[in-house]
Amino acid sequence: MTVPPPLPVPGFYGLDEAWAIEQDRADPLAWCREEFELPVGADGVPLVYLCGNSLGAMPKPARAQVDREMGAWARLGVEAYFEGSAPWYPYSQRLREPLARVLGADPAEVIPMNGLTVNLHLLLVTFYRPTGKRNRILIEGAAFPSDAYAAASHLQTRGAEKEALLVARPRPGESALRTEDLEALLAERGQEIAVVWLGGVQYYTGQLLDLPRITQAAHRAGCLVGFDLAHAAGNAELRLHEWEVDFAAWCSYKYLNGGPGAIAGCFVHERHGRNRALPRYAGWWGNDPATRFEMQSQSAFVPVADAAGWQISSPPVLAMAPLAASLTLFDRVGMPALRRKSVRLTGYLEFLVDRIPEGRAQVITPRDSAGRGCQLSLRIAGADVLVPALRARGIVTDYRDPDVIRAAPVPLYNTFHEVWRFVQVLEELLSGGGSCP
Numbered sequence: 341m342t343v344p345p346p347l348p349v350p351g352f353y354g355l356d357e358a359w360a361i362e363q364d365r366a367d368p369l370a371w372c373r374e375e376f377e378l379p380v381g382a383d384g385v386p387l388v389y390l391c392g393n394s395l396g397a398m399p400k401p402a403r404a405q406v407d408r409e410m411g412a413w414a415r416l417g418v419e420a421y422f423e424g425s426a427p428w429y430p431y432s433q434r435l436r437e438p439l440a441r442v443l444g445a446d447p448a449e450v451i452p453m454n455g456l457t458v459n460l461h462l463l464l465v466t467f468y469r470p471t472g473k474r475n476r477i478l479i480e481g482a483a484f485p486s487d488a489y490a491a492a493s494h495l496q497t498r499g500a501e502k503e504a505l506l507v508a509r510p511r512p513g514e515s516a517l518r519t520e521d522l523e524a525l526l527a528e529r530g531q532e533i534a535v536v537w538l539g540g541v542q543y544y545t546g547q548l549l550d551l552p553r554i555t556q557a558a559h560r561a562g563c564l565v566g567f568d569l570a571h572a573a574g575n576a577e578l579r580l581h582e583w584e585v586d587f588a589a590w591c592s593y594k595y596l597n598g599g600p601g602a603i604a605g606c607f608v609h610e611r612h613g614r615n616r617a618l619p620r621y622a623g624w625w626g627n628d629p630a631t632r633f634e635m636q637s638q639s640a641f642v643p644v645a646d647a648a649g650w651q652i653s654s655p656p657v658l659a660m661a662p663l664a665a666s667l668t669l670f671d672r673v674g675m676p677a678l679r680r681k682s683v684r685l686t687g688y689l690e691f692l693v694d695r696i697p698e699g700r701a702q703v704i705t706p707r708d709s710a711g712r713g714c715q716l717s718l719r720i721a722g723a724d725v726l727v728p729a730l731r732a733r734g735i736v737t738d739y740r741d742p743d744v745i746r747a748a749p750v751p752l753y754n755t756f757h758e759v760w761r762f763v764q765v766l767e768e769l770l771s772g773g774g775s776c777p
């Protein structure tokens with residue numbers, strides 16, 4: 341038997357189905373679920389979709405928004421860039437304010453563009469400036485592969501040894517990184533590190549790092565610091581400007597519900613953004629709009645003096661449309677209310693999982709709600725078989741090698757009852773019911 345951790349308040353969560361149903365009835369964000377078209381099974385019954393950590397569900401207004409842009413294309417052709425009720429030319433500009441509210445930034449510090457890894461490359465071109473002994477990039481041992489590939493490729497193309505990739509790991513036997521260990525590493529070896537690049541919410545364990553403390557420790561050591569916010573944007577409350585994070589990038593297809601391969605985003609703190617002299621890869625869309633169309637004069641590149649100065653190509657309107665629609669929901673809900681529900685919903689999942697007999701499901705995500713987003717990662721023997729078995733019972737989670745199920749109850753569209761149902765089915769499968777031994 342596992343011993344469950346102490347509850348925040350005795351009786352805070354209930355065990356029975358009626359308790360879950362009552363929470364949904366009283367949920368101030370219950371209306372928001374109706375704003376999503378949720379995946380359905382072959383029988384037409386909605387699935388319990390706990391996979392927003394991978395691809396967020398579709399906001400209903402997204403369909404209409406894409407349709408609107410298709411209509412504008414058909415009706416106006418190229419003139420849609422400047423005509424109609426919502427012209428295309430300032431489309432990415434219009435997304436900056438709602439994005440800034442989600443990221444805790446000034447609108448001028450954020451810009452939707454490209455894919456996440458592409459943005460990471462563009463940011464490293466600027467912010468990875470190895471000089472003498474300070475030539476390392478600090479990443480984590482369990483970094484998402486694309487981040488590790490990108491970092492290694494910058495070492496290679498800038499003439500640094502591949503050993504210049506410095507790797508932070510959890511202590512033996514632990515799953516999460518400790519902030520104090522990162523601080524110690526930065527204090528000890530910071531003079532060798534040019535750039536720190538870490539995941540805000542770790543994709544495998546669901547750990548939310550202490551971003552302000554890490555930023556401060558990196559700055560004390562004279563390093564620049566950036567974060568991969570793929571699993572943090574729209575999931576955790578962020579204050580990128582106030583924390584003085586140097587740069588960040590995220591994708592929009594997870595918690596931002598922007599659709600498959602949705603346009604990503606990047607953050608450049610205004611103290612860097614206004615520095616036009618920073619080296620970067622240039623393209624016409626990053627150029628000052630006042631001279632963007634002066635094509636005959638062959639004038640020199642003059643970057644916009646904020647995050648928009650890192651843009652290269654004309655923004656993909658059809659890829660931005662679902663994100664634009666989704667961000668209207670984020671504005672209606674607001675990150676504080678979203679996070680309040682998220683902490684309770686994930687806490688409830690943890691409470692139920694801890695009561696699965698014989699410790700057969702081990703939560704590897706940090707136990708403190710301040711140290712995680714909505715995802716819990718469960719280490720379970722036979723996870724690879726359980727995930728399809730859960731799917732056969734109408735529950736969508738995902739499997740990560742070798743023995744982890746990731747389950748993310750997303751506060752915008754998941755319910756307490758869905759969490760209850762998930763754990764009930766999981767327990768049945770673990771105890772030999774259903775199709776899974």
Ligand SMILES: Cc1ncc(COP(=O)(O)O)c(C=O)c1O
Nearest residue numbers: 455456457458484486543570591
């Ligand atoms: C943590 C993390 N970083 C990077 C990526 C890669 O993003 P993209 O394919 O948009 O470059 C992902 C994709 O899921 C991710 O989860």
